Amino acid sequence: MAAVRTAPERATRRRRTLVVLGAVTAAAVAAFLTVGVTGAWDYALEMRGRRLAAMAVVAVAVALSTVLFQTVTNNRILTPEIMGFDRLFVLVQTAGVFLLGSSTLASADPRLRFAVDTVALVAFAAVLYRSLFSRTERDVYVLVLLGVVLGTVFTSLTLLVSRLIDPNEFLTLQDLLFASFTSVDQGLLGLTAVVVGVVAVGVWRHIPLLDVVALGRDTAVGLGVEHRRVVDRVLLVVAVLVAVSTALVGPITFLGLLVANLARQLLGTHRHAWVLPGAALLALLALAGGQTVLEQVLGLNSSLSIVVGLVGGIVFIALLVREPRQ
Template identity: 35%
Template sequence: MERKRCMTMIKRSTLILLLILACLGFLATSYYLFPTASVPNSYILNLRVKKLLVYLLVALISSFTTVSFQAVTGNRFLTPSVLGLESFYVLMQSLFLAIFWRWSQGVAPRSMTEFLIVMSLQCAFFLSLLPMIKKLLGKGIRLILLICMTLGTLFRSLSTFLQVVMDPNKYDKLQSKLFASLQNVNQEILYLAVGITFVLCSFLYRKGRVLDIFYLGKDNARLLGINVEKEQTQILWFVVILVATSTALVGPLSYLGFILANLTYQMVKDFRHQTLFIVGSLLGYVMLLVVQTLVERVFNFSISVRTMIELGGGLFFFYLLYKERRKL
């Protein structure tokens, strides 16, 4: 009886939290669309609606991928960035501007072409690691993460070398691609990203019950009839494609998923990942909208969204480390 009462309290508290976040999201959306009493013209309104859609996509991807990845790895301090995908993205952009830009006679590829190329190369990079990952999954995820982090360090070192020897004009163009931008997103890319995001997030949502079992540990999951290695590989593929989509769409946002996942764990006392997905996505949407509003209307674009997120993420990371140390 006491257990049922506790579960009811948890569900009620989660429902209240969802209602609060939904109200905050509605208020923030209304203020972003109509900051003054006058109604903006159709062009400005359409532009703002597209930006809101980008914030929603980034929030969904950051929440779903980070929570799923942490469930697979069993570590709440890790994010999908340790797989080296974002470092590989930086290396690709550096290589293009340092070497291939000259061959293309200074003509940049179309947005859709660049988007598909970036996504394909990132997926191909993970595919090349897949045989090794399948072989090492039985020995634990830590060795895989160590190898991926080593590759990420290698990619960052190569990118830094290319940026040092790069022409200053090309370096300026590179920086515009490496800093996450939620402002200028091509419409045809946005619609393709919407399809990819909602399809793969729906798959991860259905995998929520499998992730709940992962919470009990790998051995217990096997005892319950879960093919752990197969499920891990499938979930990692969904995570990789979603992270590649987000990175190709707006650029690297490393700390956002870490902030959303760990804030969600603190706010929701529930192990069910389907609930964590929903709360984390709503929280991410509200956070991005508030931060972007501050950047546009308070700081007048003097700082970027990425700067504010990384500053907050770094402070939050050290806070969690301090909190974990006090438990010891």
């Protein structure tokens, strides 16, 4: 029979886990920056550094949004993507190519495209939240179900519009639908980093409150927490994080599901003070390390989001199979 660890021993173990995870992530970052450089180092480091900065911003946004969404829904197999955010993004890009043409869309001001994508996603979330929320706990699950339905509607509309697009322009559209870190605008990257940083600081200041909310609505209310108000704010934060990260690089389905659940598994806790940094480090490790392996080891130019989606889908099915047994 294994000995029961005391609270200080568990904290020490989690701290060591984060340190090791940080070291592995730093090694992956160093490999991404240096492996395979053949030309001028200044140019290579500048280009890869920009891609790495985008990966770091997206990693934090994805980790925060997924962990927070699972906190308010009290379900570890749900992610913000299930609300239909990524499918709405795909619909917006498809409609843009259909109405304006691929050449016009490609030459448009990146700041304008970023603003349109962000406003569309945040507005969708705001309308969805405000139209559904009342004072019952069940509303969170109604919200998720409606998100699934709307996601299906968005997919159907996307398929309809894509059939009307010229085949040559459809090829250009495909490049817009997969997450890419190679052509990130530097100004938009800085803006997104500021937004994600401000949100992350705000979330960190309310970690004890989030730990209480994670215990469930009845327990949180019994402890004096305004559960509905907290849930409203958290869902708005999730919408902002998903919107800015998706508008910056495109959708990365299942990445949040992977890192959130793996962080809890490695750290052996649901407390946000440990899970949030652990999930962020794992997300950056997956992006930087995965891109390095994909490009330098396998010699492929495929989008990393395709691989993440495949692995994440398998993990999602595994979680669905295991969930009733836990």
